[in-house]
Amino acid sequence: MIKKTxxxxxxxxxxxxxxxxxxxxxxxxxxxxxxTIVMGFAQVGAESGWRTxxxxxxQESAEDAGIELKFTDAQGKQENQIQAIRSxxxxxxxxxxxxxxxxxxxxxxxxxxxxxxxxVILTDRAVDSDDTSLYESFLGSDFVVEGEKAGQWLVDxxxxxxxxxxxxxxVVQLEGTTGAAPAIDRADGFAxxxxxxxxxxxxxxxTGDFTRDGGKKVMESFLQSDDTIDVVYxxxxxxxxxxxxxxxxxxxxxxxxxxxxxVDAVHDGMQALADGEINYIVECSPLLxxxxxxxxxxxxxxxxxxxxxxxxxxxxxQAEAKEALPDRQY
Numbered sequence: 001m002i003k004k005t006x007x008x009x010x011x012x013x014x015x016x017x018x019x020x021x022x023x024x025x026x027x028x029x030x031x032x033x034x035x036t037i038v039m040g041f042a043q044v045g046a047e048s049g050w051r052t053x054x055x056x057x058x059q060e061s062a063e064d065a066g067i068e069l070k071f072t073d074a075q076g077k078q079e080n081q082i083q084a085i086r087s088x089x090x091x092x093x094x095x096x097x098x099x100x101x102x103x104x105x106x107x108x109x110x111x112x113x114x115x116x117x118x119x120v121i122l123t124d125r126a127v128d129s130d131d132t133s134l135y136e137s138f139l140g141s142d143f144v145v146e147g148e149k150a151g152q153w154l155v156d157x158x159x160x161x162x163x164x165x166x167x168x169x170x171v172v173q174l175e176g177t178t179g180a181a182p183a184i185d186r187a188d189g190f191a192x193x194x195x196x197x198x199x200x201x202x203x204x205x206x207t208g209d210f211t212r213d214g215g216k217k218v219m220e221s222f223l224q225s226d227d228t229i230d231v232v233y234x235x236x237x238x239x240x241x242x243x244x245x246x247x248x249x250x251x252x253x254x255x256x257x258x259x260x261x262x263v264d265a266v267h268d269g270m271q272a273l274a275d276g277e278i279n280y281i282v283e284c285s286p287l288l289x290x291x292x293x294x295x296x297x298x299x300x301x302x303x304x305x306x307x308x309x310x311x312x313x314x315x316x317x318q319a320e321a322k323e324a325l326p327d328r329q330y
Contacts, residue, residue: 037300038068040088042098044125045076047210048238049266053330054099054124054286061289067296076177076209078102082109089116095296097121102179103128110134119299123288125181132307136299139291139309141284143182147189149282149315150233150261155197157279161231161259162199169197169230172222173205174215174243176235182284183207186235186263203229208239215242223250234262237269237281244277255279265316267328273321281321283313286330 039062043055055071062069070093074080078101088096089112096118100106106127113120114134122138154161154171161169173190176183187205194200204222208214215234222229223246232247234240240262244254254260254277262269265283272278288311298305316324 036066036068037095037296038070038091038093039296040070040072040084040091040093040096042072042074042081042084042088042096044081044099044101045073047076048212048236048264049268049330050236050238050264050284050286051210053266054288056330057287057289058123058292059289061293064290065293065297067293074101076101078105082106085109085113089113089118092116093118094300095119095121097123097292097296099124100127100181101125101177103181103184104179107131107134121292121295121299123292124286128181137295137305137307137309139288139295139311141182141311141313143185143284144189146182146263146282146284146313147186147191148193149189150186150263150280151190151193153280153315154194154200154231154233154261157259158197158199163230163257163259164228167199169200170203170226170228171200171231171233172219172226172229173202174218174232174234174239175205175207176210176239178207178209180210182263183210183235190233202233208234208242210236210238212238212242212245215239216245217242219243219246220249223247223252229258232258232260234260236284237262237264237266237272237278240278241268241272244272266330267325270316270321270325270328273316273318274325276318279318281316283315285311285313 046052072084081098081101085096096113107129110120120135122135124140126138206218208218232243240260247254247258259279261280262278263282263284265281269281273281295305
């Protein structure tokens with residue numbers, strides 16, 4: 001059961017917020033002229049290659065399914081998502097879907113959607129609330145398991161990770177957006193698994209906000225204050241790629257002098273893995289569009305859906321990345 005915390009969202013003027021639409025359908029979503037499903041989708045933003053691929057999957061899948069999509073880029077701000085959801089409620093869309101910027105603070109606006117009779121689907125990220133009646137389903141990954149996979153690889157390869165041979169593996173962690181479900185869960189899963197090996201210690205942990213530039217800046221700071229770093233654990237590929245830039249600028253070799261573990265498996269990350277600059281990637285698939293449209297069609301039709309629907313994902317070593325790259329969709 002996904003927990004939630006009741007935090008009232010502040011009212012925001014809808015007139016200042018612009019919505020963009022794509023896909024087919026009538027201009028008036030509450031029109032009775034046809035049976036086209038109208039979905040309002042509030043995206044986190046475009047902070048990474050993963051998010052870009054996720055947006056593309058949703059937009060293309062909506063078009064393929066004949067669903068009219070009203071799409072909003074929240075630019076990483078919760079208040080923008082809340083404003084967009086309220087606009088969708090006002091427009092009387094058939095279903096609302098969104099990837100929450102952070103876990104908390106959604107109960108008030110989701111209660112408004114419930115009162116209006118508009119079903120809500122969570123994608124990619126969950127919310128933290130005790131009232132699970134506020135949404136129909138969560139579609140996405142198990143972020144705790146992703147963190148566990150990253151930690152298990154490090155435990156299994158601890159001998160190689162001890163680059164200087166001093167018996168201690170010092171790990172720096174590049175966290176995702178503070179308060180975001182993947183940042184919290186990937187850190188927890190990783191910490192739980194590495195606790196089995198006392199030689200592995202997280203010596204520094206700071207948010208890079210899921211961006212390449214953020215990862216680079218944080219890694220630069222880590223390198224300036226610590227010359228004993230053995231491993232980087234980045235909560236997504238983009239921060240890991242930023243860390244690679246910082247490591248190279250410091251005159252070190254990524255993947256050798258400092259091992260790198262990331263999550264996502266987007267094309268740039270996979271290429272870095274194939275090139276030996278990243279050592280291991282845990283996959284988090286952004287291609288949620290087809291499943292989301294299927295769930296939307298079911299809930300609009302009044303059918304029951306599972307409360308939590310997980311995506312199927314794997315992990316990649318260097319050899320596996322080389323094999324997968326030619327057919328990679330993102």
